[in-house]
Amino acid sequence: MKDYIATVVKNEKIAENVYAVTFDLGEPAKVRCGQFGNISVGGTHLLRRPIAICKVEDSEVTFCYQIKGEGTQKLKTMGAGTKLNVLMPLGNGFYVEETEKKVALVGGGVGVFPLISVLREYGETKEISAYIGYRNQGAVCGVEEFKKAHKFVGVTDDGSFGEKMNAVQAFAADLAKGNRPDVVLACGPTPMLRALIALVEKENLPCYVSLEERMGCGIGACLVCVCDMTDGKKARVCKDGPVFNAKEVRL
Numbered sequence: 001m002k003d004y005i006a007t008v009v010k011n012e013k014i015a016e017n018v019y020a021v022t023f024d025l026g027e028p029a030k031v032r033c034g035q036f037g038n039i040s041v042g043g044t045h046l047l048r049r050p051i052a053i054c055k056v057e058d059s060e061v062t063f064c065y066q067i068k069g070e071g072t073q074k075l076k077t078m079g080a081g082t083k084l085n086v087l088m089p090l091g092n093g094f095y096v097e098e099t100e101k102k103v104a105l106v107g108g109g110v111g112v113f114p115l116i117s118v119l120r121e122y123g124e125t126k127e128i129s130a131y132i133g134y135r136n137q138g139a140v141c142g143v144e145e146f147k148k149a150h151k152f153v154g155v156t157d158d159g160s161f162g163e164k165m166n167a168v169q170a171f172a173a174d175l176a177k178g179n180r181p182d183v184v185l186a187c188g189p190t191p192m193l194r195a196l197i198a199l200v201e202k203e204n205l206p207c208y209v210s211l212e213e214r215m216g217c218g219i220g221a222c223l224v225c226v227c228d229m230t231d232g233k234k235a236r237v238c239k240d241g242p243v244f245n246a247k248e249v250r251l
């Protein structure tokens with residue numbers, strides 16, 4: 001982990017309210033899929049925002065972000081040549097076991113972006129099926145990447161792209177047809193993850209979920225990001241996660 005002084009290479013709109021920013025870190029970075037960066041977008045160090053690392057190519061790293069509030073609004077205005085502090089890579093990331101050949105990705109909302117990094121890391125060695133839910137056609141992004149998967153099922157809340165359903169329903173429909181993965185990796189809004197956890201418990205499928213708690217330091221020091229575990233203990237999403245075994249985390 002390093003606090004890079006990163007230079008914006010490009011910062012472009014890729015869907016309704018969604019942008020992709022590419023930074024040059026000045027040196028190659030070693031990153032595991034599902035890890036994230038804490039990006040400083042203000043003059044003060046207080047305003048850091050955690051964003052999943054979507055793509056890494058040599059010294060260039062790309063983050064995709066949805067405009068939510070002050071931080072992401074500010075990030076949107078940063079043009080090529082702007083220098084920002086980016087603390088990365090943070091968190092544990094996703095890991096697929098040697099024995100797990102068939103992988104299902106289930107994602108929605110901003111949870112789509114860390115799943116693109118899984119596809120980039122494991123796309124050539126695993127049989128990946130991606131079930132991705134968007135709000136509507138305007139929010140659709142990453143399709144070029146997901147189409148590289150063995151199977152891509154894109155759906156929307158209003159049916160304007162793919163079928164009208166959510167990502168968990170799309171995954172459940174495929175499971176019912178007998179398409180059973182060895183492991184499920186997921187990221188998305190809490191209600192989506194709850195529905196998925198109920199399904200994988202019923203189906204007795206291994207599942208790992210990446211959480212998107214609000215964060216402060218991003219390095220395990222401030223306890224802003226703690227979540228509850230099923231054994232009654234607490235965990236720090238930034239340091240112990242953001243990826244957790246679905247059986248161990250309480251949402």
Ligand SMILES: Cc1cc2nc3c(=O)[nH]c(=O)nc-3n(C[C@H](O)[C@H](O)[C@H](O)COP(=O)(O)OP(=O)(O)OC[C@H]3O[C@@H](n4cnc5c(N)ncnc54)[C@H](O)[C@@H]3O)c2cc1C
Nearest residue numbers: 049050051052065066068069070071072110113212213214
């Ligand atoms: C590990 C991790 C990875 C993430 N990856 C991505 C990503 O790849 N792309 C992306 O667009 N976003 C991602 N997020 C969420 C992102 O960090 C927040 O959307 C961002 O910090 C909002 O900052 P803001 O200043 O624009 O909004 P704020 O002004 O801070 O907040 C605006 C609104 O968004 C809500 N909000 C803020 N942070 C979160 C959060 N973490 N979860 C849910 N609601 C939140 C606030 O409650 C508020 O209602 C990730 C979060 C985590 C923890």
Ligand code: FES
Nearest residue numbers: 216218222223238
């Ligand atoms: S964000 Fe500070 S401990 Fe996790």
